Amino acid sequence: MQFSAQSNADKPTNSAIGKPMDRTDGRLKVTGAARYAAEFPMKNLAHAVVVRSTIARGRIQSIDTSAAEKSPGVLAVITHLNAPKLATTDPPEVSDRYIKVIPVLQNDRINHYGQHVGLVVAETFEQAEYAATLVRVAYTQERPVLEFAANLDRAYAPERINAGYPTDTQQGDLEQGLSAADVRIDVTYTTPIEHNNPIEPHATIAVWEGDRLTLYNSTQHVDANQTSVASTLRIPKQNVRVVCPYVGGGFGSKVPTREHVILAAIAAKQIGRPVKVVLSRAQMFTCVGHRPHSQQRLRLGAKRDGRLTAFAHESIMETAVFDEFAEQNGVMSRIMYECPNSLVTHRIVPLNLDRSMIMRAPGEAPGSFALESAMDELAYALKIDPIELRVRNEPPRDPESGLPWSSRSLVQCFREGAKRFGWEKRLAEPGSMREGRYLTGYGVASASFPARLRPSSAIVRVLPDGRVQVHTGATDLGTGTYTVLTQVAADALGVPPERVQVEIGDSNFPPTPASGGSFGAASFCTAVQEACIAVRQRLAALARDDANSPLRGANQEAIAAADGRLFTKGQPARGESYVAIMQRHNLAQGVEVRVDSKPDDAAQKFSMHAFGAHFAQVLVDPNTGVIKIPRFLCVIAAGRILNPKTARSQIVGGVVWGISMALHEETLLDARYGNYINGNLGEYHVSVNADIPDIDTVFIEENDPHVNPLGIKGIGEIGIVGAAAAVANAIYHATGKRIRDLPITPDKLL
Ligand code: MOS
Numbered sequence: 001m002q003f004s005a006q007s008n009a010d011k012p013t014n015s016a017i018g019k020p021m022d023r024t025d026g027r028l029k030v031t032g033a034a035r036y037a038a039e040f041p042m043k044n045l046a047h048a049v050v051v052r053s054t055i056a057r058g059r060i061q062s063i064d065t066s067a068a069e070k071s072p073g074v075l076a077v078i079t080h081l082n083a084p085k086l087a088t089t090d091p092p093e094v095s096d097r098y099i100k101v102i103p104v105l106q107n108d109r110i111n112h113y114g115q116h117v118g119l120v121v122a123e124t125f126e127q128a129e130y131a132a133t134l135v136r137v138a139y140t141q142e143r144p145v146l147e148f149a150a151n152l153d154r155a156y157a158p159e160r161i162n163a164g165y166p167t168d169t170q171q172g173d174l175e176q177g178l179s180a181a182d183v184r185i186d187v188t189y190t191t192p193i194e195h196n197n198p199i200e201p202h203a204t205i206a207v208w209e210g211d212r213l214t215l216y217n218s219t220q221h222v223d224a225n226q227t228s229v230a231s232t233l234r235i236p237k238q239n240v241r242v243v244c245p246y247v248g249g250g251f252g253s254k255v256p257t258r259e260h261v262i263l264a265a266i267a268a269k270q271i272g273r274p275v276k277v278v279l280s281r282a283q284m285f286t287c288v289g290h291r292p293h294s295q296q297r298l299r300l301g302a303k304r305d306g307r308l309t310a311f312a313h314e315s316i317m318e319t320a321v322f323d324e325f326a327e328q329n330g331v332m333s334r335i336m337y338e339c340p341n342s343l344v345t346h347r348i349v350p351l352n353l354d355r356s357m358i359m360r361a362p363g364e365a366p367g368s369f370a371l372e373s374a375m376d377e378l379a380y381a382l383k384i385d386p387i388e389l390r391v392r393n394e395p396p397r398d399p400e401s402g403l404p405w406s407s408r409s410l411v412q413c414f415r416e417g418a419k420r421f422g423w424e425k426r427l428a429e430p431g432s433m434r435e436g437r438y439l440t441g442y443g444v445a446s447a448s449f450p451a452r453l454r455p456s457s458a459i460v461r462v463l464p465d466g467r468v469q470v471h472t473g474a475t476d477l478g479t480g481t482y483t484v485l486t487q488v489a490a491d492a493l494g495v496p497p498e499r500v501q502v503e504i505g506d507s508n509f510p511p512t513p514a515s516g517g518s519f520g521a522a523s524f525c526t527a528v529q530e531a532c533i534a535v536r537q538r539l540a541a542l543a544r545d546d547a548n549s550p551l552r553g554a555n556q557e558a559i560a561a562a563d564g565r566l567f568t569k570g571q572p573a574r575g576e577s578y579v580a581i582m583q584r585h586n587l588a589q590g591v592e593v594r595v596d597s598k599p600d601d602a603a604q605k606f607s608m609h610a611f612g613a614h615f616a617q618v619l620v621d622p623n624t625g626v627i628k629i630p631r632f633l634c635v636i637a638a639g640r641i642l643n644p645k646t647a648r649s650q651i652v653g654g655v656v657w658g659i660s661m662a663l664h665e666e667t668l669l670d671a672r673y674g675n676y677i678n679g680n681l682g683e684y685h686v687s688v689n690a691d692i693p694d695i696d697t698v699f700i701e702e703n704d705p706h707v708n709p710l711g712i713k714g715i716g717e718i719g720i721v722g723a724a725a726a727v728a729n730a731i732y733h734a735t736g737k738r739i740r741d742l743p744i745t746p747d748k749l750l
Helices: 027-028 068-069 127-132 149-154 174-179 222-233 259-271 364-382 386-392 410-421 481-493 520-544 578-584 644-663 722-734
Strands: 044-051 056-065 075-078 116-122 138-143 169-171 183-191 205-208 210-217 240-243 275-278 294-302 307-319 342-351 405-407 438-450 454-463 468-471 499-504 559-562 565-568 571-577 589-595 607-620 628-637 698-699
Touching: 044 127, 044 259, 056 116, 068 075, 068 127, 075 127, 075 259, 116 127, 116 259, 149 342, 174 294, 174 307, 174 342, 183 364, 205 259, 210 222, 210 259, 222 240, 222 259, 259 275, 294 364, 307 364, 364 386, 364 438, 364 644, 364 722, 386 410, 386 438, 410 438, 410 607, 410 628, 410 698, 438 628, 438 722, 454 481, 454 520, 468 481, 468 520, 481 499, 481 520, 520 559, 520 565, 520 578, 520 589, 565 578, 571 578, 607 722, 628 644, 628 722, 644 698, 644 722
Parallel strands: 044 275, 210 240, 307 342, 405 607, 468 499, 628 698
Antiparallel strands: 044 116, 056 138, 075 116, 169 342, 183 294, 205 210, 205 275, 294 307, 438 607, 454 468, 454 589, 559 565, 565 571, 607 628
């Protein structure tokens, strides 16, 4: 997928970074020209539909596929009885859950409602969908374990929680800290199951050419797809190609490779034709992961002046019986506030549900609801302003590791936010403010997210005509990857953004980490910048050593780049264009450099996080309990902002999720059968336009020389972190009612 940037940057081209440049892929997307996984035209394409289990636990006794097989257009019906044998154990070197094997349809065991039990392949989608209804499965049922609240006594400590964090941490003596406190709170919060609902459903087209497989797959990580699929099918990694130029959202659900990708591959092999599988909205509720239930107990103790003496955050959540996973609910609590005596633990309860898995800000999203609500409760108990309470507990260094912050601008975010939001108009007493017939209230909460960097690779090429090509395996979830890579390359090479072509989303390009964990932009951009600098240095070296170049003899450090040419600093006329240098050296292919970028050891020396502050105002109708949010402000300090336009969209999107989490989202389980009652986007409530105000987003300038050479911290997830707590805290301020169980629906206020 190639295109040129359409820049609205009107400043000098050597500072493309920091401009609110329009998305380079925007036109393609709004005109429908951007090609998503299910849209690749394919000759002789067959369509497949998955068949799902209708019980939550047991075994398949028998499957009758005869009617389905005789149905018009049907090409194959694949079940565990005729599926090819796949790898069921991981290669020994595999530690990362995202590159594990995916042994689907390998036995008769049912672990959850909606589990894949078969695949029907037909000439048309409609034929496949109809024939799928004709597959008759008989089960031997076992009693499923379904209810979270009723099974808390089965909770156990997993070895690790998500992202490799330790399960339990402890400092000082909690009991001593609690008895030393003047004020204590002991409160428990619960959050429901929530489901990722990206606009583009999961979709795959599998095509075999001989022993080579190409997958057009909607994914956040082509490289991990390639590894998982190759090891599951027991074929060499280089025989699998994954193509994904555009992704219509994923929110974590498209980081792991899903079972239907393997099903598409084995079906395509079996019938010798390309096969497409697109999951329906209902299917997306049972096979691509969800955020688990949580119960979180917070115990806080503080002196009268607000200083914490004790802090405990104990989380229990549910996990699938067949795939252990624990969100890192307490990791934010480990670093937010100064406290000598602390305890943070995570426990899990195995249930017969579909996988609980990463969903935007896994851990931090539910964890921050509990943490930031509890801090608010403590502020009221102490009669200290909630912002002031946070400021008084600001840690000078990372309380967990003892490392200095690479930068931490939380207090600045609160100060700036308070000014803009008019926080001083808030009357301290809950239930004391009115706007017309509504009760109104203000709430705040802190946000934080780790600023991570992962190894990433890229190829950058300056073509003989001066255009720049960037190739990297990265994906663009709709976040702006194409655009920020264009800006970084334009900046590093000193070329106009219009001259940069970025191609991503193909495992044939150099590997990158996932678009996930908020480390995508930092990791991809670091590699691309490094490659651009290397190309530029190579061209500069050619000129410097060339008697015919105006730059002969010039020091590398004295050479600058802008408008596609190199020149000496302070003497812009002394220079020449990239095109001229390449022409004189007969570089008909241009100049190309591949870089495999690795984070340096800064990670060992600093604690690196983005921080932010949320401000919410709510209006609550005292008669109906209906909640409206007239104003929301989010102030973020996340290092250097590559593009304020795409960055703002990330924060706004995160805040919308946070509001949605606070007021609407909840997947309801039918505890008799293990199915979800509202397991479709029609019944699963999410905030819509009418629920969301014009969200004000502010970025605090932050110069962080430690996080990475570009000084950028991720912003994909921090917007949701704390946003639900800010809403809940505003509701308490408006009504005096503390709702500790999400979502806060009107009935809970009456
Ligand atoms: Mo995010 S849940 O790491 O895509």
